Amino acid sequence: MKEATPYAGKRVLVTGGTGFLGLNLVRALRAAGADVRTLSRSANSPSPSGGGQGGGHFQGDLRDRALVDKAIEGAAVIFNLAGHSGSTSSNLEPFEDLDVNLRGQLTLLEACRHLSDPPTVVFPSSRLVYRPTKEMPVPETWLTGPLSLYGVHKLAAEHYHLLYAHLYGLKVAILRITNPYGFSPHPDEDRYSIINWFIHLAVNDHVLPVYGEGRQLRDYIHVDDVVRAFLLAGSDARAAGQIFNVGSGQGISFRTMAETVIREAGGGRIEARPWPDEAARVETGDFVADVARIKGALGWRPATALDGGLREVIRQYRQMENIR
Amino acid sequence: MKEATPYAGKRVLVTGGTGFLGLNLVRALRAAGADVRTLSRSANSPSPSGGGQGGGHFQGDLRDRALVDKAIEGAAVIFNLAGHSGSTSSNLEPFEDLDVNLRGQLTLLEACRHLSDPPTVVFPSSRLVYRPTKEMPVPETWLTGPLSLYGVHKLAAEHYHLLYAHLYGLKVAILRITNPYGFSPHPDEDRYSIINWFIHLAVNDHVLPVYGEGRQLRDYIHVDDVVRAFLLAGSDARAAGQIFNVGSGQGISFRTMAETVIREAGGGRIEARPWPDEAARVETGDFVADVARIKGALGWRPATALDGGLREVIRQYRQMENIR
Numbered sequence: 001m002k003e004a005t006p007y008a009g010k011r012v013l014v015t016g017g018t019g020f021l022g023l024n025l026v027r028a029l030r031a032a033g034a035d036v037r038t039l040s041r042s043a044n045s046p047s048p049s050g051g052g053q054g055g056g057h058f059q060g061d062l063r064d065r066a067l068v069d070k071a072i073e074g075a076a077v078i079f080n081l082a083g084h085s086g087s088t089s090s091n092l093e094p095f096e097d098l099d100v101n102l103r104g105q106l107t108l109l110e111a112c113r114h115l116s117d118p119p120t121v122v123f124p125s126s127r128l129v130y131r132p133t134k135e136m137p138v139p140e141t142w143l144t145g146p147l148s149l150y151g152v153h154k155l156a157a158e159h160y161h162l163l164y165a166h167l168y169g170l171k172v173a174i175l176r177i178t179n180p181y182g183f184s185p186h187p188d189e190d191r192y193s194i195i196n197w198f199i200h201l202a203v204n205d206h207v208l209p210v211y212g213e214g215r216q217l218r219d220y221i222h223v224d225d226v227v228r229a230f231l232l233a234g235s236d237a238r239a240a241g242q243i244f245n246v247g248s249g250q251g252i253s254f255r256t257m258a259e260t261v262i263r264e265a266g267g268g269r270i271e272a273r274p275w276p277d278e279a280a281r282v283e284t285g286d287f288v289a290d291v292a293r294i295k296g297a298l299g300w301r302p303a304t305a306l307d308g309g310l311r312e313v314i315r316q317y318r319q320m321e322n323i324r
Numbered sequence: 325m326k327e328a329t330p331y332a333g334k335r336v337l338v339t340g341g342t343g344f345l346g347l348n349l350v351r352a353l354r355a356a357g358a359d360v361r362t363l364s365r366s367a368n369s370p371s372p373s374g375g376g377q378g379g380g381h382f383q384g385d386l387r388d389r390a391l392v393d394k395a396i397e398g399a400a401v402i403f404n405l406a407g408h409s410g411s412t413s414s415n416l417e418p419f420e421d422l423d424v425n426l427r428g429q430l431t432l433l434e435a436c437r438h439l440s441d442p443p444t445v446v447f448p449s450s451r452l453v454y455r456p457t458k459e460m461p462v463p464e465t466w467l468t469g470p471l472s473l474y475g476v477h478k479l480a481a482e483h484y485h486l487l488y489a490h491l492y493g494l495k496v497a498i499l500r501i502t503n504p505y506g507f508s509p510h511p512d513e514d515r516y517s518i519i520n521w522f523i524h525l526a527v528n529d530h531v532l533p534v535y536g537e538g539r540q541l542r543d544y545i546h547v548d549d550v551v552r553a554f555l556l557a558g559s560d561a562r563a564a565g566q567i568f569n570v571g572s573g574q575g576i577s578f579r580t581m582a583e584t585v586i587r588e589a590g591g592g593r594i595e596a597r598p599w600p601d602e603a604a605r606v607e608t609g610d611f612v613a614d615v616a617r618i619k620g621a622l623g624w625r626p627a628t629a630l631d632g633g634l635r636e637v638i639r640q641y642r643q644m645e646n647i648r
């Protein structure tokens with residue numbers, strides 16, 4: 001028998017449930033006894049190996065209202081993770097990013113507002129909505145000013161969620177996530193997590209490219225910590241209507257991160273490269289999140305230190321890449 | 325011969341050039357000797373009665389890239405006024421507002437960034453991007469938090485403009501306009517200016533509906549003052565990359581405004597009505613703009629007091645409505 005959790009027996013929908021964050025979240029929700037449904041463009045439903053009641057997978061696009069209407073039926077909580085990732089790519093394909101990331105979110109919210117018992121909607125936003133600043137750590141009250149269309153659209157989608165809460169009484173919570181890393185079935189894709197990609201390179205004894213001197217501070221957060229923040233945001237009434245930073249609160253330079261990956265993996269080497277134009281344009285400078293708000297409101301705390309977190313991910317990747 | 329102005333002989337494009345603000349702006353630009361082009365969905369080009377070199381009218385939609393490419397050719401300044409107006413209507417037609425107001429703006433900016441000599445782009449935003457607050461007056465640094473999709477999309481379009489300045493070196497300036505009023509050929513439409521509509525009602529001795537007690541403060545600004553801000557924003561290098569409030573800086577209650585209109589028009593009467601749900605949901609409470617930034621940076625000052633401004637508009641409307 002399942003332990004009693006806020007999710008036991010509850011129907012939840014994870015859109016984008018086959019991506020990096022989505023897969024980890026689905027696993028945790030199943031372990032918590034939720035009746036998990038997923039909606040994504042991928043044909044494969046996430047493996048139900050984590051236990052739970054299986055549940056349905058809806059293959060398709062968030063912009064498909066008829067599909068969305070089916071997928072949200074009876075959901076008590078929706079984790080609204082679907083969308084395109086990547087700053088650089090968003091600037092190269094602005095209309096695609098606009099349509100997927102804004103029309104998609106609006107389709108889901110429009111569908112939700114017509115339900116007689118509207119769900120709680122948790123939306124993952126990003127540190128990339130903030131205006132660059134020299135003052136660390138950055139609280140949620142800092143000015144916004146994205147350097148990419150990805151960031152502009154994340155910010156507009158935040159406002160969609162808050163607006164639908166105001167207009168129609170939806171319960172919403174927004175998480176501004178820093179730089180997540182952790183187990184992913186797609187370590188060779190760099191757009192979801194730079195650390196995951198670096199681990200992949202180090203484990204295979206390849207070169208890890210570092211632009212410039214790599215001195216910019218980043219706030220790296222393990223996906224298990226992010227998933228715990230999602231679970232709290234979807235179940236704790238104190239999260240309603242709130243925006244929370246989700247990060248470690250620790251600044252680590254990009255180069256130190258790369259060196260740590262190499263040391264823990266026992267392979268790979270750093271190669272300094274000049275900044276490519278497109279990357280330089282979206283570079284924010286230092287970023288470290290102030291996480292006092294979520295600590296105070298929800299009692300959430302980051303629990304995984306970078307060294308230990310990296311070691312575990314390296315072990316998992318090595319296992320997975322050996323299996324191939 | 326024309327007086328020397330920063331616009332003498334310069335080609336400028338006004339998108340949305342047949343709307344309330346657009347018509348007044350086009351007239352002023354022609355008077356300043358500009359070679360004015362317009363792009364709007366209206367078949368009629370704005371009357372060239374204000375003098376100037378005539379110029380072309382491009383009939384069509386801002387989302388039509390081929391048309392936009394033609395319209396922006398050779399323009400030194402673009403006043404980017406095209407789009408849907410109206411908070412309440414945007415919440416009723418969210419996808420239409422998204423497509424017209426965001427895909428349209430993005431189409432124009434994408435076209436501009438490919439030009440070898442990119443123009444200055446001036447974008448009219450709105451007080452409706454701000455989060456409601458009790459503290460008056462409201463400076464540009466106050467938090468954003470729109471209560472309508474119109475406001476969400478205005479804010480995202482602001483970010484588009486600032487982003488394209490950052491990524492591609494466009495010169496942009498953003499004006500957050502309060503509640504404009506002034507001569508319009510469409511006084512019977514309420515979505516562009518509530519005062520204009522009230523004048524129309526008073527001149528025809530009709531009822532002026534006031535929701536609730538009408539105590540909410542508003543910042544009413546004459547269109548001539550707004551037009552002067554546009555002209556400065558498009559020609560003064562100190563406006564580049566800036567966001568400016570454009571308002572009177574004076575708070576006047578909605579009811580007082582209605583009473584002043586009635587007094588100046590010598591007709592009409594107030595009727596108190598309960599707030600309709602849709603209007604109550606987008607009601608921001610008091611709003612008075614802090615206009616210190618534009619005063620300091622550009623030397624702009626509001627010049628038309630409400631009484632005198634109203635009297636002049638009433639005279640114009642009465643003339644126009646008598647002609648009908």
